[in-house]
Amino acid sequence: MMEAKALISGIVVKCTFLTSVRLISISLGKKLPVLTKTYVNLLESYLLEISNSIKLVGQKQPPYRFFGEDMKLVLKTALALAVGVATATTASAADELTIAIVNNGHMINMQKVAEAYTAETGVKLNWVSLEEGVLREQVTSDTATGGGQYDIINIGMQEAPIWGAAGWIEPLNFGAEYDVDDMLPAMRNGLSHEGTLYAAPFYGESSMVMYRKDLTDAAGVTIADNDSWDNVKAAAAAMHDPDNGVYGACLRGKPGWGDNMAFITTMVNSFGGAWFDKDMKPALDSDEWKAAINFYVDLLGNYGPPGSEGNSFNEILALYNEGKCGMWIDATIATSFLTVDGVAYAQSPNAGNPVGANWLWAWAMAVPAGSPNTEASMAFIEWATSKEYIQAVGNHPDFGWDKVPTGTRTSTYAIPEFQAAAGFAAAEMAAIDSAAPEATDIKPYVGVQFAAIPEFPEVGSAVAQEMAAALSGAKSVDDALAAAQSAATAIMQEAGYF
Amino acid sequence: MATVSQKSKFGDVFWPIVAWIIALIFFFPIFWLIFTSFKTDADAVKPEFLFSFTPTLENYLNMTENYDYWRFAVNSVITSSFATLFALVVGVPAAYAMAFNPSRHTKDILMWMLSTKMLPAAAVLYPMTFLTKNFLGIFDTHFLVILVLCLINLPIVIWMLFTYFKEIPKEIIEASKMDGVTTWGEIKDILIPLAWGGVASTALLTFIFCWNEAYWTVRLTTTEAATLSKLIEGNRAPEGLFFGRLSAVSTAAVGPIIVLGWFCQKQLVRGLTFGAVK
Numbered sequence: 001m002m003e004a005k006a007l008i009s010g011i012v013v014k015c016t017f018l019t020s021v022r023l024i025s026i027s028l029g030k031k032l033p034v035l036t037k038t039y040v041n042l043l044e045s046y047l048l049e050i051s052n053s054i055k056l057v058g059q060k061q062p063p064y065r066f067f068g069e070d071m072k073l074v075l076k077t078a079l080a081l082a083v084g085v086a087t088a089t090t091a092s093a094a095d096e097l098t099i100a101i102v103n104n105g106h107m108i109n110m111q112k113v114a115e116a117y118t119a120e121t122g123v124k125l126n127w128v129s130l131e132e133g134v135l136r137e138q139v140t141s142d143t144a145t146g147g148g149q150y151d152i153i154n155i156g157m158q159e160a161p162i163w164g165a166a167g168w169i170e171p172l173n174f175g176a177e178y179d180v181d182d183m184l185p186a187m188r189n190g191l192s193h194e195g196t197l198y199a200a201p202f203y204g205e206s207s208m209v210m211y212r213k214d215l216t217d218a219a220g221v222t223i224a225d226n227d228s229w230d231n232v233k234a235a236a237a238a239m240h241d242p243d244n245g246v247y248g249a250c251l252r253g254k255p256g257w258g259d260n261m262a263f264i265t266t267m268v269n270s271f272g273g274a275w276f277d278k279d280m281k282p283a284l285d286s287d288e289w290k291a292a293i294n295f296y297v298d299l300l301g302n303y304g305p306p307g308s309e310g311n312s313f314n315e316i317l318a319l320y321n322e323g324k325c326g327m328w329i330d331a332t333i334a335t336s337f338l339t340v341d342g343v344a345y346a347q348s349p350n351a352g353n354p355v356g357a358n359w360l361w362a363w364a365m366a367v368p369a370g371s372p373n374t375e376a377s378m379a380f381i382e383w384a385t386s387k388e389y390i391q392a393v394g395n396h397p398d399f400g401w402d403k404v405p406t407g408t409r410t411s412t413y414a415i416p417e418f419q420a421a422a423g424f425a426a427a428e429m430a431a432i433d434s435a436a437p438e439a440t441d442i443k444p445y446v447g448v449q450f451a452a453i454p455e456f457p458e459v460g461s462a463v464a465q466e467m468a469a470a471l472s473g474a475k476s477v478d479d480a481l482a483a484a485q486s487a488a489t490a491i492m493q494e495a496g497y498f
Numbered sequence: 499m500a501t502v503s504q505k506s507k508f509g510d511v512f513w514p515i516v517a518w519i520i521a522l523i524f525f526f527p528i529f530w531l532i533f534t535s536f537k538t539d540a541d542a543v544k545p546e547f548l549f550s551f552t553p554t555l556e557n558y559l560n561m562t563e564n565y566d567y568w569r570f571a572v573n574s575v576i577t578s579s580f581a582t583l584f585a586l587v588v589g590v591p592a593a594y595a596m597a598f599n600p601s602r603h604t605k606d607i608l609m610w611m612l613s614t615k616m617l618p619a620a621a622v623l624y625p626m627t628f629l630t631k632n633f634l635g636i637f638d639t640h641f642l643v644i645l646v647l648c649l650i651n652l653p654i655v656i657w658m659l660f661t662y663f664k665e666i667p668k669e670i671i672e673a674s675k676m677d678g679v680t681t682w683g684e685i686k687d688i689l690i691p692l693a694w695g696g697v698a699s700t701a702l703l704t705f706i707f708c709w710n711e712a713y714w715t716v717r718l719t720t721t722e723a724a725t726l727s728k729l730i731e732g733n734r735a736p737e738g739l740f741f742g743r744l745s746a747v748s749t750a751a752v753g754p755i756i757v758l759g760w761f762c763q764k765q766l767v768r769g770l771t772f773g774a775v776k
């Protein structure tokens with residue numbers, strides 16, 4: 001009781017103190033000079049604009065204009081002066097970089113590790129962390145309007161080749177000591193367009209089976225590397241014990257192209273199916289899709305936790321750590337979050353076709369074409385994706401070798417300290433190495449669990465909804481696939497593929 | 499007689515209990531949020547640690563040290579207060595004109611204003627980004643956030659004020675006109691004092707709406723003018739469970755508004771239920 005009281009009063013005192021300090025510093029020390037400076041800067045920049053009557057300072061010339069330059073200036077000045085808090089242009093000098101990142105564990109750690117980079121180079125780093133969907137939306141709208149908000153952006157493997165081809169991001173050129181050949185080939189290929197690297201992988205992942213060895217042993221079953229789906233189902237059935245809160249298999253069911261479709265696509269691949277045929281016509285009504293989806297609905301419906309159509313990575317991670325899942329087939333990165341004992345790993349199962357049975361993804365860093373600080377940005381990316389960075393995380397007092405970003409460089413897996421700290425290292429490396437994003441006879445597009453075409457998120461999201469409907473029983477598998485096929489066909493047709 | 503008093507006794511006990519239960523149900527998510535914010539990320543997702551855990555301030559320290567909570571909080575205060583102020587500056591005269599000097603089209607204008615709320619925000623995301631970034635150069639400024647917050651709340655402000663003003667007898671305004679009061683005087687000395695409850699509750703609600711606005715504040719800012727919604731947004735993670743951290747950020751973000759609502763409860767309830775003049 002006393003401790004609770006002390007704790008609460010401590011919080012209150014601290015909050016009050018911090019608030020008052022903050023308010024005083026704003027009202028006295030900071031605000032006035034900052035405001036005055038802003039006005040002076042503004043006036044200066046306007047005078048400059050008038051005298052030159054050319055481009056806006058620190059900004060790209062828009063492709064077209066509605067009013068003349070003077071009108072714009074008047075408007076801008078009026079807008080700026082109408083409110084006290086004015087429009088300082090955010091175009092930063094080269095000693096400051098604004099980095100948009102997704103808020104995943106490795107990126108959060110990077111903010112701490114990069115303090116050393118700031119200390120060494122004097123480059124101040126502004127981190128803007130965003131949820132994946134919002135990040136994608138904001139970075140897309142920024143890039144599509146000529147960029148400029150961010151110097152470095154976090155993008156995924158789906159965007160990198162497309163944006164590179166569109167000229168939205170800069171090609172990356174690093175020095176010899178960066179050792180670009182050390183990069184895992186699958187990663188390098190997935191982030192390149194026509195042989196040019198457009199984004200450097202910060203961490204990468206594939207998918208694999210993570211199962212509870214204690215439960216399989218108790219049930220007298222085994223799960224082998226690249227096992228058959230039938231065996232996996234048998235193992236799930238043997239472990240399934242809902243009365244005691246254990247479900248045989250936890251798999252993604254939440255609709256989303258990066259959620260349930262990531263898993264479902266690898267499953268379909270393993271049944272010999274693909275998203276599109278040779279003419280890029282959707283192939284969702286094929287026998288392979290029907291067989292795979294029937295199997296998926298059967299497996300997850302009978303041996304999965306209730307409400308699976310709402311589960312994606314985070315939801316299943318929570319279930320798994322509560323000891324409720326016999327097995328989980330998902331991103332290899334999950335291994336670093338698992339807290340239950342007795343976890344064993346196996347390479348992804350397949351139904352005869354091992355190519356594309358496990359996915360490939362990377363969170364990579366790229367420089368948008370509109371960035372005024374290309375050189376400084378490249379230098380930072382070079383550092384953050386280097387061997388040196390891996391060492392910095394491994395030797396960092398707050399982190400250590402089990403926290404290093406994996407799935408990017410061959411050399412990481414050869415580090416003895418890393419091998420000792422990370423029990424999943426061998427399985428993860430094997431999964432990433434066997435992932436095959438290249439186009440094959442079966443599929444004409446690049447990408448394992450997605451197709452690297454701009455239309456994919458739209459197609460994937462539409463199909464994802466239908467698959468969730470099939471899983472929840474709202475629709476039959478055949479009906480769902482038929483609806484998915486017609487939706488996908490309409491999108492691809494509109495995009496002009498056929 | 500006896501039955502009546504018994505009935506009212508029963509009611510005296512029964513209804514407060516129902517009210518308490520409902521209040522507790524509504525309060526539970528906030529309680530859960532605050533509770534979780536004192537757990538570590540690992541404890542936060544473990545059901546066996548529901549009540550038995552060692553409270554930690556780690557999440558709050560992380561928030562202030564690594565995420566610069568105060569910068570976001572100050573931005574939220576600045577943008578919400580100015581937006582509310584400007585919305586009232588525009589809204590009060592507009593509602594005054596519509597309530598006391600209605601024209602043939604007043605109803606249509608009111609409906610039209612409301613209809614602007616029906617536009618899905620995502621539909622204008624690209625034009626907004628383009629205009630504010632490339633054309634006006636005010637992307638990621640307090641000014642832009644204030645402008646947007648003010649504009650999206652203006653229909654509600656005008657509608658609310660309009661309903662309050664309509665309850666004021668026209669004769670009072672007419673009488674003041676006879677006494678030679680100017681239009682500004684009418685608003686300042688007669689209208690606002692009479693409809694004070696209404697104006698206050700409108701201001702409060704607008705402030706709360708501004709504070710909670712996430713779609714635009716997240717998408718039209720980068721670092722300079724980012725508000726608390728952006729801080730919360732940035733603490734969501736697709737891969738990884740950081741519920742302790744997220745709860746701390748959320749608690750710190752909703753805290754000020756809950757405290758504000760607490761103090762102004764009376765005004766809020768009166769304004770919302772009885773109208774301005776009674």
